[in-house]
Amino acid sequence: MKTKENWLTAWSVLRERTFRRFFIGEATSLLGDGMTAVALSFAVLDLTGSASDLGFVLAARAVPMVATLLIGGVMADRFPRRRIMVTADLVRFASQGTVAVLLLSGDAQIWQLAALQAVQGMASAAFDPASAGLVPSLLSGELLQQANGLRGMAFSGGGIAGPALAGLLVALSGPGWAIAVDAATFGVSALMLSVIPIERQLPTTKNSFTHDLREGWSEFRGRTWLWMTVASSSLGNLLLSWIAVLGPLLAKRDLGGPAAWASMNAVLGVGLFVGGMVAMHVHSERPLRTGILALTIGALPTLGLALQLPLLLLCALAFVAGIGVAIFSSVWATTLQRNIPGDKLSRVNAYANFGSVACQPIGQALVGPVAAAIGVYSTLWLAAGIQLLSAMVALSTPAIRKLPAEAEVTPTEVGTRPRT
Structure with a gap:
């Protein structure tokens, strides 16, 4: 009986409505992250068949993300973190949506995909530090470990389900529609995060x-x-x-x-x-x-x-x-x-x-x-x-x-x- 009670206590973090909304938004966003690499890879290979082009487009996302990560950290300590996360998700929704439109219309070019992935990477660099900083304000301290375990499950689940879903969509309808669904996940995340009630935001620094x-x-x-x-x-x-x-x-x-x-x-x-x-x-x-x-x-x-x-x-x-x-x-x-x-x-x-x-x-x-x-x-x-x-x-x-x-x-x- 005690084991069952301990198990239920560990999952009680989801009873917190505010965290539950945050978690659904973050988990959906992570699903989109998991889809991106697979869907984008087949999109580039369908366009040119070039491994060099694929490496260029993937690097166009990764390099700006790492390069702007510290900027994202400063922003998240200066401005309301929820607002940053919602904005980042909307930017990713728009950039991936544009990629989908370009692919479905047949007008996509490699430089366009690279430029939009750079935008995607910088948005992720803003989202991640804000997400890490927001969690403690959503829960009491004794629930943080359970919350982070659950977030780890969402990260892993996105890494498993995202590529699988993207691969299925590519096989059934092509990379354009896979990218479109990828974009939609960021829209859902923005919606869930936008309804989180926060009593007080961090004061904006004048430094x-x-x-x-x-x-x-x-x-x-x-x-x-x-x-x-x-x-x-x-x-x-x-x-x-x-x-x-x-x-x-x-x-x-x-x-x-x-x-x-x-x-x-x-x-x-x-x-x-x-x-x-x-x-x-x-x-x-x-x-x-x-x-x-x-x-x-x-x-x-x-x-x-x-x-x-x-x-x-x-x-x-x-x-x-x-x-x-x-x-x-x-x-x-x-x-x-x-x-x-x-x-x-x-x-x-x-x-x-x-x-x-x-x-x-x-x-x-x-x-x-x-x-x-x-x-x-x-x-x-x-x-x-x-x-x-x-x-x-x-x-x-x-x-x-x-x-x-x-x-x-x-x-x-x-x-x-x-x-x-």
């Missing part, structure tokens, strides 16, 4: 943009547990970019073809979804330590590939790794929300996200020369070893190991409770 950017950086570097975790995550993401390159290579050469790599990624996505459910029930006196311990499980697929395990075992390791990564992500989001003042949360979140992904292009550039020099399997052993060593260094840091579950900041600093 300069540069001052706010520096203030966010000061907040970020002033907490050892924060920048050490981000440094560890950044190195981990660099090494994951190696797996993203070497994994398909080994799948094609040794595991039976592309379907093997697709299977591993699909099972990883399921693990991430299940991990979000598990994270809703995680309660630890030292949550960040628990999160990083869970993150070490993420190295299992790398070890499996290095050991040349059969596909079935690799899928099992991918599933377990997904659970670990999801638990870390949920605990990490809650830790930020409980320990960073609400008026700086979006900027700190933007710095953390920027730091986490900044090294991925470096990893993508290094993996080829490293694999050529020492071999594919030696590169995998190196990656797994560095991943585990990085986690051990983070865990040996007292500021991480001893960070308590109690918030460093008062509830009023974290955010203002809305009407429900």
Whole structure:
């Protein structure tokens, strides 16, 4: 009976009407994000059949998104976050809607798709920090962990369902209609977010943009547990970019073809979804330590590939790794929300996200020369070893190991409770 009560308590966050509206909007937006890459890829390939053109269009979205992420963080701490999110969704609705019209009319050109994807990327860079900063103002502190576990499930669900839905729509009606449905998801998200009642917005700052950017950086570097975790995550993401390159290579050469790599990624996505459910029930006196311990499980697929395990075992390791990564992500989001003042949360979140992904292009550039020099399997052993060593260094840091579950900041600093 107690287990059943604990389970129901974890899902009680959805009884909060304000958060429920936010969650539906965010989940729908994440579904759209999941659809974008697949639908856009087939749209470009139908137009020109060129892999170079496809890479150019995808990069046109990714580069502006990373480049403007810190700007998005400053904006989200300056202006009403809900308004930023609604505006970003409407921009994405318009940009993807325009892409759909161009494709369906037969008038699309590559430069047009690239330009519209750049707009899409910048809108996402505004949406994400605002979303991270808004959550603490929607819920009481004891529900944050459950909320972030649920958000992790939505992220994973969007990553699973989005590509599948896009692929189905492309097969049935073509990429133009798939992009149109993608656009509609952002419209639904904007509608749901627009009806969230917020009692009080953060006061608009009169400081300069540069001052706010520096203030966010000061907040970020002033907490050892924060920048050490981000440094560890950044190195981990660099090494994951190696797996993203070497994994398909080994799948094609040794595991039976592309379907093997697709299977591993699909099972990883399921693990991430299940991990979000598990994270809703995680309660630890030292949550960040628990999160990083869970993150070490993420190295299992790398070890499996290095050991040349059969596909079935690799899928099992991918599933377990997904659970670990999801638990870390949920605990990490809650830790930020409980320990960073609400008026700086979006900027700190933007710095953390920027730091986490900044090294991925470096990893993508290094993996080829490293694999050529020492071999594919030696590169995998190196990656797994560095991943585990990085986690051990983070865990040996007292500021991480001893960070308590109690918030460093008062509830009023974290955010203002809305009407429900």
